[in-house]
Amino acid sequence: MYLGPILLTFVVGATLIALYFIPHHQAQEINSELLLWATIVYAFALILGSVSLWSVHAQRIRQRISGWPFSLVTLFALLGTTFMGVAWGIGEESPLGRFYSMVNSPLASTMFALLAFFIASAAFRAFRARNVEATLLLVTAIVMMIGRVSVGEFIWRGFPGLTEWLLDVPNLAAKRAIAIGVGLGAVSTALKIILGIERGYLGRTR
Amino acid sequence: MTWADRLLRLDRRIIFLLVAAGTALPLLMPVNLPISVSPRVEAAYQTIDVLPAGSTVLFSLDYEPDISAELQPMTIAIMRHCFRKNLHVIALTLYPAGPGLVEPAIRVAATKEHKVRNKDYAFLGYKSGFQTVMIGMGESIRQQFPVDFYGTPLDSIPVMRGIRNYGEIALLVNLTASSAADYWIQFAVGRYRKPMVLGATAVMATDYYPYLSSRQLLGLIGGMKGAAEYEKRMDLFGDARRGMDAQSLVHVIVAFLVILGTVALFASGQRGPAPRAEKPQE
Amino acid sequence: MPSELDTRLFDPGRINLLIGILLFLAFLIINMLRARAGHSFFIRPLAGLQALDEAIGRATEMGRPILYMPGLGDMSEVGTLASITIMTRVARKVAELGCDLEVPCYDPMVMAIMDGVARQAYREVGREHDYKVGSIYYVSAQQFAYVAAVTGMMLRDRPAANIYMGSFYAESLFLAETGNLTGAIQIAGCDKVTQLPFFVCACDYTLLGEELFAAGAYIGREPVQLATIAAQDWAKALAIAVMLIVLLLTAFGHPELRRILQVS
Incomplete structure (x- = not known):
């Protein structure tokens, strides 16, 4: 039952190792092509991720599990950003682009800045x-x-x-x-x- | 409960408050502590400084806003150095939120050094896929970036004339907080034999020391401290040098807390192995 | 590299790497043959892996969930593959004891594979129907959004054990320090050297670097798997020998041999 996937893994793995040693431009084009395939497969996996995200958070809201309002915000953000992307595109100046740079980026920066506090607290306890x-x-x-x-x-x-x-x-x-x-x-x-x-x-x- | 026990169980919110005060105060009241330039930063500076005028330097600025405190001042300082030496600059980013940082950084550096877009520098914008882009640019930069960030075809940009692939690039400068650096070393340095200078976050920097001794990297600028050293070498007073006072005070606070914790440990008589989960049976 | 297109069929600058891989392959085959012939291999105990059972047992007694984090690496990261192997052991034990397992994922592909691994583990211990759909879920492919979601969950649900296995980056200390605050037993394994000190500071047990990769063999105890660890040790011995020889020769005025360690 596992022979097919194992064989596929072997063929792709061995090919990629071989391509590492072959600098020929055509070989490198194949290499780039395979890397593109990986990107495409990842895009499909994102659909799985979105379905998972939706079902897990919808269930939390339905069952009123602790922290369910956060799930509501998550689903609202998921729908809202999807709508913005579909309706007005994903360019730098689009509403989604602005939302990304004005909401997501500052939030990520704030989270990262908290690292200083965590390091101080961990150092006090560990050293x-x-x-x-x-x-x-x-x-x-x-x-x-x-x-x-x-x-x-x-x-x-x-x-x-x-x-x-x-x-x-x-x-x-x-x-x-x-x-x-x-x-x-x-x-x-x-x-x-x-x-x-x-x-x-x-x-x-x- | 003795004072020592109380100190050992110190509420971490007090530590947080101390760190917050240690960061804010020096930014409001700068002291301008001295900075010396380390050999790694000096090597990076010299690598750029000896390039002949008119050479092209490729900047891959692979970071997002969370890391900007460390890498944005570095970008501006290195770019200003390139512009002062009359080098041509081509910049790109492999992160989606990168353009929002890279574009203003180039603009600031170019304005200060009186350089003009398309004549002295070009910004190619963002493209996804680390390895695909890096390998692809080895074949043709135009294939990966047919137009620049502003939508201008590369063939219409004077600074891009004659630049086909890595063959025409004199130096690669990568500023990053991710594994993009490993890929650039693997492809641009390994496969296409391009000299490279790396700017990384302070946490990451020591990971790349071996590449310096093997000469796969010609210079390494680590964190805000590295950026401040570069600014010092350039005789600039930018955000990195301004931030060093705050970083100094926070380090002193953490060191003081560590010493205080150890004194409390001795006073409480709790020395010995650290308390940890019970070891499981074989 | 010149601007002209490369037409070479082999990069001679990488011959040493090719020889290295072939030697490693030879070590692997020799040790697998030894294993098939009945040779037994010693593998030193790894406290972090031994502690897994205790952590799961503790969670069952306390009636609290186990939080398993497979890191931020994708399927091309070897650390993630090692994490999947460790997950097999965790899922089996969790299925046997009947406690709750939560696996928040950063990468949707890793999520799908983890889900398959967990279902299979439940099936193997005959508790397929006890598997909770949605216990392995996708959170976000944004580093700090993931951190916010997982640390929030740690503080709300107070898992009895937090297991960090895989490739972690700047989020390592956020997660481990928050887990420490909640009083959970914490076991980590990471292949990113820069992040190891953070885990050592905040966790009860930490698998350092290559110990994470040895986990599969340690858990399975299958002779063929253990043979791969022996092959790894042989390769390490060879690497040490080559480095010593090159070092001595360089010290005695023959630096030209250093070239055998250079890769293009």
């Missing part, structure tokens, strides 16, 4: 000298926090140099080690999928 390793982490964190901003240089001229060393030597060494591990893990997972060893994505749990 405590419970043992030798945690103490090392704490001292390094303080040196980095002070040394990476102008005030560090104001306090001691050697701070920027010290933080550069911390970033360039211990930090980079650890990052490279983790990155090599991640890279090999990713190659291994990709090969397992292409060869049909890993079939979780087909819904097979064993």
Whole structure:
């Protein structure tokens, strides 16, 4: 029952690997074409997403599940933006474009700005000298926090140099080690999928 | 409950208030703390500075409003540098909300340096699909962007004359907060051998240090601090330098809170492993 | 690259990568043959995965849901594929114990696949009818809209356990810190190195980088799957050896060998 999808995965996966090594312009055109296909498939998946969004939130409103007014706002926004897009297009100056840049963008920026508060709160809780390793982490964190901003240089001229060393030597060494591990893990997972060893994505749990 | 215990259970809203005050005060009352230029930013500056006048620099400005505090001042500073050196600038964005930021940034930089649209720079606008666009531009820029952001055909834009693909581009500058940087390194640097300078958010920047040592990147500007360094190198006083005082004070507040938490921990006698979920049985 | 169209059938600058992939493939085949011949492989315990069962058990006892987040990656991200594998284990256990599972998704395609995986897991434990349609749902493909929806849900529904597995970006700390505030047991696994410190700070257990990819083999305990971990270890040993040799040769005045590590 799974032979068809596994074969398809193998053929597409092996083709894409081969295309990586073939710089011929026609091969690269095929590569671009395949990437376009992925975009088209994604567009169809968005229909599934919209259906899911609608059914989940409609159910929440019907059953008055906690937070249901938010679901109402979501569905209203879904219908409203769809209507704007269909009626007046999706250009920069269209109502949808303006809605995007005047409502969605500021909201996203506000959410991102909250990160500073979350970082401060997490740092206060996590950086405590419970043992030798945690103490090392704490001292390094303080040196980095002070040394990476102008005030560090104001306090001691050697701070920027010290933080550069911390970033360039211990930090980079650890990052490279983790990155090599991640890279090999990713190659291994990709090969397992292409060869049909890993079939979780087909819904097979064993 | 002792003072130490109370401090250890500090309501996080108090921390939030301190951070808010630490951000707002220096913006209202700037101190202008000193800034030194790091080797990575200096390398980025030099890469642009040595380009001969008339060379074309391609800017891929792949960010949206959420990241603009870090990357918008960077865009303006680097573009002003290019304009001062009489380099031609071609800009594009791979994010749908990008044009709303990129267009005013180019306009500000060009106005300050007395440069004219289409003669000194072109803005191609937004196109979706990272890899498709990057690979496609290797074949033909016109195929990916037949018209610019304002609807003018590329063939009618003087600054685009003779620019067919990456072959005519002297340098790629990518400012991003996403994996777009990885793709640009893979395609523009790897496949088409273009020199590249990267501007990234502070969180991301250290991920790209290995690319500097392998010379896949010629310069790296990280976060608002990097942008402030670039402004300093350009002898400008822009939004990044203005924001550095606030960033400094917030860092000091967080460092102070961390020290305070540790002092409270010692005073409460709760040292030892961090409390965490009970370990499950094998 | 010149403006002329490229007509080469092979990029010689990538020969080292090709050799690397072929070697990896060879390691994989050798270890799979060893596994078929009855060789047993050791895999060190991963506390984060061991904690999954406890977290699901705790949620069942408390009568609260489990929140499983597959990250913001799409189906081309290997981290997402690893997350799907871990989801198989979570869904089976949830189906066995009968607690609620909520999976808010960022990518509609990931949602569809997660839904298929969960249904199959319920079917395999004979509880197909207990599967709640709509428990795996699409939220938004906007990063911070997703954050707002999920953190809001965390604060309203107070899930007993939050499981973060996959590729996460700037939203990692928002989600993990809010989850920490609600007192949920939190288990994370992420392949994005930059985000790992945030998860380590705010979660009870964190799978670091490649541990996320090893999860499939660890969960299944199938010899062939474990063989892939052994192949990965061989590749890592080879990478270390090559780096050491190149480093020593460079130190002794033969930097030209560095070229074998350069990729075009």
